[in-house]
Amino acid sequence: xxxxxxxxxxxxxxxxxxxxxxxxxxxxxxxxxxxxxxxxxxxxxxxxxxxxxxxxxxxxxxxxxxxxxxxxxxxxxxxxxxxxxxxxxxxxxxxxxxxxxxxxxxxxxxxxxxxxxxxxxxxxxxxxxxxxxxxxxxxxxxxxxxxxxx
Amino acid sequence: xxxxxxxxxxxxxxxxxxxxxxxxxxxxxxxxxxxxxxxxxxxxxxxxxxxxxxxxxxxxxxxxxxxxxxxxxxxxxxxxxxxxxxxxxxxxxxxxxxxxxxxxxxxxxxxxxxxxxxxxxxxxxxxxxxxxxxxxxxxxxxxxxxxxxxxxxxxxxxxxxxxxxxxxxxxxxxxxxxxxxxxxxxx
Amino acid sequence: xxxxxxxxxxxxxxxxxxxxxxxxxxxxxxxxxxxxxxxxxxxxxxxxxxxxxxxxxxxxxxxxxxxxxxxxxxxxxxxxxxxxxxxxxxxxxxxxxxxxxxxxxxxxxxxxxxxxxxxxxxxxxxxxxxxxxxxxxxxxxxxxxxxxxxxxxxxxxxxxxxxxxxxxxxxxxxxxxxxxxxxxxxxxxxxxxxxxxxxxxxxxxxxxxxxxxxxxxxxxxxxxxxxxxxxxxxxxxxxxxxxxxxxxxxxxxxxxxxxxxxxxxxxxxxxxxxxxxxxxxxxxxxxxxxxxxxxxxxxxxxxxxxxxxxxxxxxxxxxxxxxxxxxxxxxxxxxxxxxxxxxxxxxxxxxxxxxxxxxxxxxxxxxxxxxxxxxxxxxxxxxxxxxxxxxxxxxxxxxxxxxxxxxxxx
Numbered sequence: 001x002x003x004x005x006x007x008x009x010x011x012x013x014x015x016x017x018x019x020x021x022x023x024x025x026x027x028x029x030x031x032x033x034x035x036x037x038x039x040x041x042x043x044x045x046x047x048x049x050x051x052x053x054x055x056x057x058x059x060x061x062x063x064x065x066x067x068x069x070x071x072x073x074x075x076x077x078x079x080x081x082x083x084x085x086x087x088x089x090x091x092x093x094x095x096x097x098x099x100x101x102x103x104x105x106x107x108x109x110x111x112x113x114x115x116x117x118x119x120x121x122x123x124x125x126x127x128x129x130x131x132x133x134x135x136x137x138x139x140x141x142x143x144x145x146x147x148x149x150x
Numbered sequence: 151x152x153x154x155x156x157x158x159x160x161x162x163x164x165x166x167x168x169x170x171x172x173x174x175x176x177x178x179x180x181x182x183x184x185x186x187x188x189x190x191x192x193x194x195x196x197x198x199x200x201x202x203x204x205x206x207x208x209x210x211x212x213x214x215x216x217x218x219x220x221x222x223x224x225x226x227x228x229x230x231x232x233x234x235x236x237x238x239x240x241x242x243x244x245x246x247x248x249x250x251x252x253x254x255x256x257x258x259x260x261x262x263x264x265x266x267x268x269x270x271x272x273x274x275x276x277x278x279x280x281x282x283x284x285x286x287x288x289x290x291x292x293x294x295x296x297x298x299x300x301x302x303x304x305x306x307x308x309x310x311x312x313x314x315x316x317x318x319x320x321x322x323x324x325x326x327x328x329x330x331x332x333x334x335x336x337x
Numbered sequence: 338x339x340x341x342x343x344x345x346x347x348x349x350x351x352x353x354x355x356x357x358x359x360x361x362x363x364x365x366x367x368x369x370x371x372x373x374x375x376x377x378x379x380x381x382x383x384x385x386x387x388x389x390x391x392x393x394x395x396x397x398x399x400x401x402x403x404x405x406x407x408x409x410x411x412x413x414x415x416x417x418x419x420x421x422x423x424x425x426x427x428x429x430x431x432x433x434x435x436x437x438x439x440x441x442x443x444x445x446x447x448x449x450x451x452x453x454x455x456x457x458x459x460x461x462x463x464x465x466x467x468x469x470x471x472x473x474x475x476x477x478x479x480x481x482x483x484x485x486x487x488x489x490x491x492x493x494x495x496x497x498x499x500x501x502x503x504x505x506x507x508x509x510x511x512x513x514x515x516x517x518x519x520x521x522x523x524x525x526x527x528x529x530x531x532x533x534x535x536x537x538x539x540x541x542x543x544x545x546x547x548x549x550x551x552x553x554x555x556x557x558x559x560x561x562x563x564x565x566x567x568x569x570x571x572x573x574x575x576x577x578x579x580x581x582x583x584x585x586x587x588x589x590x591x592x593x594x595x596x597x598x599x600x601x602x603x604x605x606x607x608x609x610x611x612x613x614x615x616x617x618x619x620x621x622x623x624x625x626x627x628x629x630x631x632x633x634x635x636x637x638x639x640x641x642x643x644x645x646x647x648x649x650x651x652x653x654x655x656x657x658x659x660x661x662x663x664x665x666x667x668x669x670x671x672x673x674x675x676x677x678x679x680x681x682x683x684x685x686x687x688x689x690x691x692x693x694x695x696x697x698x699x700x701x702x703x704x705x706x707x708x709x710x711x712x713x714x715x716x717x718x719x720x721x722x723x724x725x726x727x728x729x730x731x732x733x734x735x736x737x738x739x740x741x742x743x744x745x746x747x
Contacts, residue, residue, distance in 0.1 A: 022559060022560070023563075024563060025562075025563035025564070025566040025567045025570075026567070028560065028563050028564055028567055030442050030503060030540075030541075030567070030571075031440065031441045031442030031443075031503070031541070031552075031568075032440065032441070032552075032553070032554045032556065032560075032564050033441065033442070033541045033550050033551065033552055033554075034550065034551040034554055035548060035549070035550050035551075036549045036550070036551065037548070037549065040547045040548070041546075041547055041548060041549055042546060042547040044549075057551070168519075169349065169519050172349045172519050172520075173349045173519075176347055176349045176521050177347075181520070181521050182349060182519070182520060182521060183518055183519070183520050184349070184518065184519040184520075185351075185513070185514075185517060185518035185519070186517065207521070208520065209482070209617035209618070209620055209621060210617065210618050210621045210705060211482075211511075211514050211515075211518070211614035211615070211617055211618045211703070212618055212702055212703060212704040212705055213702040213704075214702055214704045214705075214706075
């Protein structure tokens with residue numbers, strides 16, 4: 001293992017993808033090879049995402065929140081934990097533990113609405129709201145169960 | 151430098167013959183080269199193989215040569231191929247044929263004034279008798295050893311055994327007989 | 338443990354066999370290959386060594402040369418010592434992945450048996466495939482005979498795997514003229530050869546699960562240029578490492594290699610600059626002409642990439658007339674090799690006369706007599722003080738003379 005001078009190595013935590021200061025040719029990695037974690041990552045598969053020591057190269061440390069115009073809101077009262085949204089989300093932004101749906105990772109969700117599309121409940125457990133809407137207001141506007149039309 | 155040109159058909163073993171000769175010559179401390187010019191090689195197609203032998207490393211890579219020896223291991227190629235191409239006044243010819251030397255030379259105009267440098271031996275018949283197949287390369291090596299005087303026959307046979315080591319004993323014995331017979335029969 | 342392979346101190350090997358023995362002695366872990374004439378026996382022999390227990394390695398059969406190099410990229414990124422062989426059309430199909438391998442800084446060794454590119458279809462040797470690789474970011478080393486094909490293949494691993502280099506390396510030899518010509522070869526013992534090459538110490542290997550890495554990331558205009566610049570610098574900086582490896586090799590064998598080889602160059606006035614077997618054939622011509630009082634010399638380019646711009650210049654700056662021989666169809670330009678040598682010489686005070694010969698395409702024989710004729714044309718240039726022929730000429734071609742451009746200097 002060798003000491004790699006990583007770009008922006010001092011800037012820990014969430015940063016804007018593509019928005020950081022760019023280093024020169026002398027500081028980029030050899031062969032565009034990017035490490036995912038800082039330090040020994042042997043046990044990383046057994047850790048929860050938020051417990052892992054991600055490197056700055058890992059997209060987990062970058063946020064795309066600003067790409068979003070509308071956001072999905074999750075209603076735990078309607079959800080049946082079917083995991084459909086977790087399976088379909090293209091950005092692994094559905095947070096689920098022990099097959100129980102907990103919420104949305106708003107740092108990485110781009111607002112694509114796929115989770116809403118695939119949600120099978122009636123009413124849906126995920127709905128799109130304006131980005132600035134707070135959770136309480138959104139939940140207070142949740143629609144009623146639709147009656148089957150005869 | 152001694153230069154040798156083989157005229158053969160693909161499958162008769164000229165390339166193997168040239169490489170075996172190179173291998174054995176190298177054991178005497180000399181530097182060697184062995185290569186071949188194949189066409190789009192199919193069994194039966196005419197081809198030429200070459201040897202160079204020298205006391206110092208051989209650095210020429212030209213295909214062109216003025217051979218000191220021309221070894222013809224297919225009887226028909228003696229008639230149809232240009233076996234005297236780029237030859238010298240001292241070039242020696244060893245030709246495989248069932249014919250008597252005088253009769254053969256009558257058939258090949260280019261050899262008319264070179265009778266004293268032409269040697270004949272029936273490598274095809276010898277290989278059929280000893281190895282059981284028409285592989286005239288080994289007997290040609292025996293004839294070359296005799297005509298060139300480059301080696302004692304026993305030294306050559308011992309080293310040839312090493313070159314053939316991966317073959318069954320029957321094949322090795324056949325090759326030894328073939329080389330010895332051609333050595334004795336070439337004229 | 339691998340079986341013992343019996344070697345003699347002196348062997349009679351062709352270039353292909355010599356290269357395959359170097360792969361065995363370097364204990365290559367993985368060969369992914371799609372064999373093609375005339376390089377087939379290199380990977381065929383490696384496969385046989387694996388099958389017969391002479392090496393603990395993996396021979397991966399694939400469906401194309403593109404896949405062969407892709408397999409090598411994967412195995413090398415995983416951390417193994419990796420090699421393969423190709424020629425001509427196979428090299429062309431590999432081309433896309435060659436750039437991937439060098440961009441990812443993977444020290445793969447590719448033994449290239451140079452062969453003409455179709456059309457017309459031709460299995461024989463010229464340098465068209467070698468030239469096709471010249472911008473691919475690989476180190477390109479050129480062997481002039483079978484002994485060198487063996488020696489330089491061993492050196493290639495040690496150069497490419499050096500942690501300050503980390504680049505893939507091609508070892509070129511001329512199709513048939515070297516690959517199928519048996520000659521005396523003096524190999525190292527297995528122990529000595531491996532002691533020289535050494536164990537591979539992988540960097541950023543994907544099989545290191547304690548440190549997962551991403552290979553092949555995308556960049557756009559914000560990063561691409563910086564990465565290519567760094568890669569170019571790695572190639573340029575490999576020059577002293579190559580020199581060190583050659584010096585180390587001399588300690589093991591007594592055989593000394595240089596990035597540019599000069600023969601009879603101390604006082605040479607007329608010079609042939611060439612690649613491959615032609616270097617040695619031209620040396621025979623130079624030695625014969627020296628007996629007639631003509632100060633002839635030969636320069637062979639041992640390391641084609643990184644191109645030894647400064648050494649070429651140092652070697653040739655006192656010559657009077659220089660012939661640069663390109664064994665590749667120039668496709669509507671001066672020969673690429675001529676252009677590179679000329680550019681180096683343009684920055685010298687004396688600026689020797691330089692002309693370009695296109696020769697030997699598709700395996701056309703290059704004879705000692707042809708080399709002599711080229712030397713004599715340089716002699717005429719040197720005597721006249723200006724170029725007396727066309728600047729570019731085809732040599733050894735049937736039919737009327739073909740040449741282009743005349744000098745404006747007199």
